[in-house]
Amino acid sequence: MEVDYEKLIGLMCQRQSIRKFKDVPLTEEEVRKIVGAAVTAPSSLNSQPWSFVVITDRAEKKRLMQIYGQARKKLGLYEQDVSFVKKATPIVVVCEDDDYGKVLSCAMAIQNMFLAAESIGLCSLPSVTILMDPESTKELEGLVGVRAPKKIVLVTYFGYKDEAPNRKPKKELSGLVFENTLGEREG
């Protein structure tokens, strides 16, 4: 089946990171469509190393919001209204271990999730902040019941948009694409 390139690019360009969500959880059907897209991704040695923790419990979302807020403070990141964390539906993407190829495979699954969400009128946010702080990472692992060798790759959020932010500028192709060499060969 051929899919129209312009439509596909259109969907990709339409996606943007959203940090204000309506207080409406995803339906089971919406979650199924998003995770269903994730598991079609390519994976290193067809390892399909992913699993997904969908957070539906309000108390657990609230705790996640606290951990996220605390991590942002510790990392000295710009101030952010973190209430989106408890309004959206968080899906924590977990890899079976920290093998590079497997972690990359999870990243591919994640982009599929964002595009699938966009295609059914939902919006999304990827979030690595918690994972940049070892203490907050431990708390998150405890919260969602993840133990080594399993590794949390990313926290993703899905829901209904409650803001219309300006689109982030993207770099022009020229200057990013090189023929045969990046020009940093030695000698």
Ligand SMILES: Cc1cc2nc3c(=O)[nH]c(=O)nc-3n(C[C@H](O)[C@H](O)[C@H](O)COP(=O)(O)O)c2cc1C
């Ligand atoms: C791996 C990854 C981690 C991110 N982590 C965060 C985060 O913790 N908090 C946040 O507000 N945005 C986060 N973002 C969103 C980026 O800020 C956003 O993708 C970027 O500014 C480009 O905007 P766009 O997604 O609207 O195109 C993350 C994005 C990626 C790809």
